[in-house]
Each structure stands twice: as C-alpha cells, then as structure tokens.
Amino acid sequence: MSLLRAKIQDVFNEPACEKNRGKDAKARKKGCSKPLTPGAAAGGCAFDGAKIVLQPITDVAHLIHAPLACEGNSWDNRGAASSGPTLWRTSFTTDLTELDVVMGQGERKLFKAIREIKEGYGPPAIFVYPTCVTALIGDDIEAVCKRAAEKFGLPVVPVNAPGFVGSKNLGNKLAGEALLEHVIGTVEPEEAGPYDINILGEFNLSGEFWLVKPLLDRLGIRVRACIPGDARYFDIACAHRARAAMMVCSTALINLARKMEQRWDIPFFEGSFYGITDTSEALRQISQLLVKKGADPEILGRTEALIAEEEAIAWKKLAAYRPRLEGKRVLLNTGGVKSWSVVHALMEIGIEIVGTSVKKSTVEDKERIKQILKDDNHIFEQMAPRELYAMLSEHKADIMLSGGRTQFIALKAKTPWLDINQERQHPYAGYDGMVELVRQIDLAIHNPIWCQVREPAPWDCQPAVREGLPRTKSETATLHAVQEFAGTTAGDLSEC
Structure with a gap:
C-alpha cells in the first residue's frame, strides 16, 4: 500500500499539467478530483478508469481479482473496436467469495486463475486488477504476479488501481503508470524507422x-x-x-x-x-x-x-448539409477533448453552439473553447438535469449532443438527441467522420417523429365533428373514451 500511495502522490504532482503547476504544495497533494462517496463509486472509481484505458488492448487477458460484481459492473463499458483479436471481449475474474476472504484464499485463487488462463488461452500477457475488497484484505498481487510470470514464462502485469483510491481519471493515470513500469520498453522492435x-x-x-x-x-x-x-x-x-x-x-x-x-x-x-x-x-x-x-x-x-x-x-x-443545418442551435453536454474539438467542427459548417460543458476538461481545453466561442456565457462546468430540461423544453437548442446518461432529458423535452460519447454507434473522427457526424445531426433534427411527438395528446383534444352531421359510432365511442379517461364532460373539452 505504501508503494501505491507513492504512485498516487506522483500522479497528483503532474508537471505537464498547467492547472497543477498553479497550485501550492498543499493543494497539489489533494489532486483534482472530489472525494468519492462510499458506496457511490460505481462507474467512476479508479478501478473503472484503469479498465477503460487498458481493456482495449485486444490480445491481453484482463483478470479481475475480486468478487464477481466488481467485474460485472466494469466489463465492456466502452465501445472500442478490434481489427483482430477478441480475447479482450472475454471476462475473467477470480470470483472471490466470503469464504475465500475469511480463509485467506485470495492469493492462492489468483495464482490458480493465472495458470488456467495461460493454459486455456495462451495470451501474450495477463493484466491483473485488484479492487477495493482484495486491496483492503491485503492480497499482495505484485508478489503473485511476479511469481506467476517466472513460473509460466509470460508477462503478468499488476494494475494497482483499487476503486477506493480515487476517481476514474486517477485510475486512467495509474493504468499509464502500470504500462510504463511493466510493459513499455520491455521488447525491442524488429525495425524502427524515422516515421x-x-x-x-x-x-x-x-x-x-x-x-x-x-x-x-x-x-x-x-x-x-x-x-x-x-x-x-x-x-x-x-x-x-x-x-x-x-x-x-x-x-x-x-x-x-x-x-x-x-x-x-x-x-x-x-x-x-x-x-x-x-x-x-x-x-x-x-x-x-x-x-x-x-x-x-x-x-x-x-x-x-x-x-x-x-x-x-x-x-x-458537407455542402449538401449546410442549407439544412446552418443556424441550427446545438447544446453539448460532454467533456474533455470533445468539449472544444466538436465545437470547432460544428461551427465550421455554420451550426450555432448555445452551450458546452467543460466537465473533465483541462485548463488548455477551456482556453481553446474561449478562443473559439469568444463568449464565456456559453461555457458551463456542470448543468443539473433540471436546468438541461428547462433549456431544452424552452426550445433554446435544436438538438443536444451528450452521453447516454442524459439522453432521456432530451427525449422528455421532445428534443432531438445524438450520442457523442463512448457508447456511440458511428465513428466521427477524421474527414469522413466529420461528414458522418453532420449526417447524423441532420437525420436527428429532421426526423419526422419530432413533429408527431410534439402534437397534443388525443385525450387533450375533442374529436372533430362534421358540421351539420350526426356523429358516427366511431366518433361517439372515441369521445366517450376520452371523457372517461380525462374525467370530464364534453363541455369541458376544448377544440384542438
């Protein structure tokens, strides 16, 4: 644990981070993330962050040394794709039980799991991740990994990023530290060139x-x-x-x-x-x-x-889309590099940005946004769901680009929505990706479903009565059904 604490302090003291350099020594030790709430770290803990960075390594076996639920909550949480190996799509866990914890069988079970993976799948390497449970009971995964590597003749990499040590972003960086310490520089390429x-x-x-x-x-x-x-x-x-x-x-x-x-x-x-x-x-x-x-x-x-x-x-x-999208208003609820790069990309074809989130963005990211938008009023650190809904329901944006967590806010406000985060189904990078992004925005905004869902509900309307003619049986039945549902009389219903 002392080694892990030293790694965490080293990550907090990041010289390449402008924001970090601006802090005093005391503030720098606290890092950039808010403390986690016990029991509420799922989806945002250090273990999750480490898996995000390392699991897309496609030919490696990723072994979670923990109870089954830890792997169940973290497996395959990104839409990364592979052009070849599929081993990374297989979930491996030691599946510790209460009895294993009480009897101190964790390290023995981990060694056995490494052997089974080696014999059954023959990967070039195995990455081992402890979680809160195995870190707290004191399982020495570094010693087990070292012994297994010597015994089985393949790299077994400990990724020391249990969830309780900090946020997802800290886990990203601890994963980078694991690559530096155990992977990068361990093999010489057959050839190296100037390009x-x-x-x-x-x-x-x-x-x-x-x-x-x-x-x-x-x-x-x-x-x-x-x-x-x-x-x-x-x-x-x-x-x-x-x-x-x-x-x-x-x-x-x-x-x-x-x-x-x-x-x-x-x-x-x-x-x-x-x-x-x-x-x-x-x-x-x-x-x-x-x-x-x-x-x-x-x-x-x-x-x-x-x-x-x-x-x-x-x-x-893109010329074909400009007349249809020029002047359309977009609300971006994302973060990181997308907070400025997607803004710049959309403005290139005449789309107006009414707001962009800078959550998880660096100081450099925020400065780029300010240079692009020329207005700090369109930048927000974090917007509560209630505020997002109010902005969309008041038609201040024609579409929202965000992750899956906030899609239902847009749908409730009857506003087009497009996934821009890791769960998306379409690639948006490069020249062809930009064309695809604009095409998807055009499809979302001009989808005829929005005209339909914005129409008044049937029970808010009185069925049209043909002037001078008695109602048909169908019209009478419809009117009675509406009245019964709404608890009103015909006189209470207004024409729509």
Whole structure:
C-alpha cells in the first residue's frame, strides 16, 4: 500500500499539467478530483478508469481479482473496436467469495486463475486488477504476479488501481503508470524507422481510428502503438522506439506522454481528429515533429497535398448539409477533448453552439473553447438535469449532443438527441467522420417523429365533428373514451 500511495502522490504532482503547476504544495497533494462517496463509486472509481484505458488492448487477458460484481459492473463499458483479436471481449475474474476472504484464499485463487488462463488461452500477457475488497484484505498481487510470470514464462502485469483510491481519471493515470513500469520498453522492435509515431489517449470508439490511420499510411507514417485503441501487447512494449507522439485525450494519459518524453526523448503534442480543420492541423504537427526528429522534410509537402485533397472532398460532401443545418442551435453536454474539438467542427459548417460543458476538461481545453466561442456565457462546468430540461423544453437548442446518461432529458423535452460519447454507434473522427457526424445531426433534427411527438395528446383534444352531421359510432365511442379517461364532460373539452 505504501508503494501505491507513492504512485498516487506522483500522479497528483503532474508537471505537464498547467492547472497543477498553479497550485501550492498543499493543494497539489489533494489532486483534482472530489472525494468519492462510499458506496457511490460505481462507474467512476479508479478501478473503472484503469479498465477503460487498458481493456482495449485486444490480445491481453484482463483478470479481475475480486468478487464477481466488481467485474460485472466494469466489463465492456466502452465501445472500442478490434481489427483482430477478441480475447479482450472475454471476462475473467477470480470470483472471490466470503469464504475465500475469511480463509485467506485470495492469493492462492489468483495464482490458480493465472495458470488456467495461460493454459486455456495462451495470451501474450495477463493484466491483473485488484479492487477495493482484495486491496483492503491485503492480497499482495505484485508478489503473485511476479511469481506467476517466472513460473509460466509470460508477462503478468499488476494494475494497482483499487476503486477506493480515487476517481476514474486517477485510475486512467495509474493504468499509464502500470504500462510504463511493466510493459513499455520491455521488447525491442524488429525495425524502427524515422516515421514511427505513437497515438496516446485514442480509444478507437466505433472504429474511429480506422478512419484516421489510412491518412497516416498514405504519408508513410507508421503507428508504432495506438494506446489503447485496437492495441496489441507487443506493439505497446515496443512503443519506446517511436520518434514522436500525439496526445488525443490529455486528461487520461498526460503522465504517460510526459514520462515517455523524459525517458526516451519522444516529443508529443495535444491535438484532435474531430473536425476538418483540427484533423488537418494534427497531420501537420505530426509531420513537423517527425522532421524535427530527423525525417526527410519532403513529408511536409506531401502532407499539405494530402490535406488539400481530403479537405476538398469533405467540403464538397458537407455542402449538401449546410442549407439544412446552418443556424441550427446545438447544446453539448460532454467533456474533455470533445468539449472544444466538436465545437470547432460544428461551427465550421455554420451550426450555432448555445452551450458546452467543460466537465473533465483541462485548463488548455477551456482556453481553446474561449478562443473559439469568444463568449464565456456559453461555457458551463456542470448543468443539473433540471436546468438541461428547462433549456431544452424552452426550445433554446435544436438538438443536444451528450452521453447516454442524459439522453432521456432530451427525449422528455421532445428534443432531438445524438450520442457523442463512448457508447456511440458511428465513428466521427477524421474527414469522413466529420461528414458522418453532420449526417447524423441532420437525420436527428429532421426526423419526422419530432413533429408527431410534439402534437397534443388525443385525450387533450375533442374529436372533430362534421358540421351539420350526426356523429358516427366511431366518433361517439372515441369521445366517450376520452371523457372517461380525462374525467370530464364534453363541455369541458376544448377544440384542438
């Protein structure tokens, strides 16, 4: 536990974080997250954050050393996609019971589970995650993992991020520390070239990275490791031989990027693949960093040619949507890198941003939003569900982009909604992804269902009576049913 405390303090004291550098020594020790409420950490604890970062490593066996419910609450909580191995889709847990805890059988059961996975699946590595229960009873997973690695001849990586130590974001960073300590730099690649890069904080949600990788391939740039989206264990183990890196989500793995720069001289920048302008700028910065590290400067010209070609194609496709979407108002209830990158992307085609959340956004993210919107009134740290509903029901926005947790607020307000977070079904990165995002917004806003659901309910209306003619049996039955349901008489009902 003392080693874990030291890691946590190291993560809190993050030199690459502008917000952290602005604090005094006492405030820095507390970190950036609010304390967790006991019993209310599901979906937002450090263990959940570690699983989010590491589970998309597709050929690794992820073993949860805990009671069954811990794995049940965390398994497959992101829409990451794999182009090959499917082992990461298999759930492994030691399934500790009360008897195991009382009798001290946790470590023995963990060693047995590692052996069974090795014999039954033959993975290149096994990642072991303790949770609150096994951390509190004192199971030494690092010792067990070390012994198992020696016995079975494969890497067994302890990921020390039990839920009670802090927030999901802290778990993201502790996962990065586990990769640095046990994985990255442990294998030498067969070849390393001047055009090798790492992509950090990219999760390949709905296969988004597959829309970006072909652009890099056309430039002759090889992605040594995409961490963690569609990753392989040996690719990550060789990631220390990359020449440059791009950080997509700095709140998750800024510590990993900084320490890789310190240890292996891999410079990095923070960028985004959301939107046409930001995708183009990301490609430029990747090429510029590679040139600084010794690549042939001719790549700069090839990059500009590729950007010009792809932008022309994308803008031609978007031209069809501009008349239908220009002036439409969007409310963004998301966070992190999407809080500014999606804003910029939508404004490029004339969509108005009436508000964007900056929850989980860094200081740099917030500064970018201010530069884009030119108005702090459209920025909110967090909006209560009641306020979101009031804003939507008053028709201050034509559509809300958010995660699944707030979709029902929009639906209750009879407002179009589009999933922009990790559960989404469509990829929105790169040039083609931007076109897809705009297409989905257009489909949502102009879906004919909204005209229907906004109509008055049948029991709020009196059925139309044909002037000068008696009611038919059907009209009479309908009117009686409405009266009975509403508890009114015909005279109480108004015409609609």
